[in-house]
Amino acid sequence: MQFQQGPPFNNNYNNNNNYGPQTGFGGVDDAVLRMGLQYGQTFVQQGIQQGEQNLLAYMPIVSNLARYFCVSNSYVKKKLGIILFPFLRRVPAPELEGGAGTAEDGGFGSPVGFGASPSPSSGARLRQPAPALPTKDAYANDLYIPLMGVTTYIILSAYLHGLVYANAVSTQYLLSTATEMLVWLFLENVVFKLIGVVLQILRGVPVLDGMAVCGYKYVLLCVVLLCRSVFPGNGRWFLFLVFMLYVVSANSFLTFKLLVRSYTQPDGRAMPRARLLAIIATLVQIPCMVRMYTRPLGT
Template identity: 30%
Template sequence: MAMNYAGQAQGQLNRYTGSTLATLRYYFAVNQLYVLRKLRVIALPFRHKEWDRRLGEDGAPLPPKADVNAPDLYLPLMAYVTYILAYGFTLGAEGKFTSPDVLGAAGSSGLGVLVLETAMLKFGLYLRGAAVPVLDSVALSGYKFLGAVVTLAASRLCGSYGHWSALLICTLLLGTFVVKMLRAFARPAGFTPGFLTQGGRTARQDYLLWGVGALQFPWLWYLCRIPSSQP
């Protein structure tokens, strides 16, 4: 009996592990063309016209390498790692790199922002009646690290003027990208009644989405802040 129980437990673990790995493989199924096209969409969201996900013959969403509108985790992960390095480089260039612990602090701050915004995205999509996988929300939130890297680079190259200019531009582009992606996520499920959906529900839900887009500014400001020198 014990052997049977152990075998069943091992089988369930293998199925769970296999399912998890298959899910992660989907989000990392990218190629060079997808990366270039995705960066173009993020940098020029106003020019991108079609935001709906493409479906395969089986009705399942196509992987990122076959659909530029599919969320991925490759770009957010690479941007997150680059952000930590860029933050440390910026501190070092300004003589404020006191210890390697600042890299850990930057990484923790980034993860904190990611978790908090992911929860907000899930809540906002819930109010729109959309059942969206958590990793879709994680991916969408993670694209902001691209803006953080650009802002840190502009800050280093052009000083305070470049910092604030890049911060505002990245906020506008990322905010627009996030709102359009969220609308596409929510569209298939339609709307459901709720305390924010009674009377003019579409407008109110759009206000909620634009609020999420506007939050890109404080997120980026927080990620790119450089502590002042101690007297």
């Protein structure tokens, strides 16, 4: 039996037919496929962005954390001078970041820390002037200096505890010091929140602002502990009382001024009960200062 050879296969068949270029997807054009893929990617990206916005609306501490680390060398120098010698400077009126963001667009004008924040489904938000960044306002709260102060205190406390006062220093001592500092910080912020509720202040002390205000005292503690360690032991108790008095008075003055300033209205008047809140906040920190000042002694 003989088979007839058919016509040769034409490689240009797909280019000569009347239906245009074909693909392996049932004849779907490549341009349509690319358009569908691009639309899908855009839809997924929009969904991710919307999810992040809704999440940050319920977690303002995340969206506002960056502003507390927006510092510069000049700011750090000025702020350290304010912390160490708060009596020598006049506290200016609070500054605002003109047009840098409002509560409506979720910028730096949003309520700071864990302050009140509208629900994502609440519609339009109240527009509020944005506070100035630390780089533009030396009296703005930051977390960089408190973080450095806390870290330095842990190291300096271990040094004084071991070398100066001849006590055993171990990893457990470092961990216990850090844990105790966190406990004090938590208790102080809880008291701040409770005071705001009891005094019926509309905007209580935000958590990040409370952490900043409570963290500045460790800069003072580091300086006075280092100064006290270089003096001879005969007059140590007298110096202990003098330095302790200065730490308490300087930190109380600074805390009072910072909190009252944060509740000062544009016309220069402080909000009702703001001074009482500031006074109680200064008193709350005294037990922590006394305890952390005496901790390197091994007591």
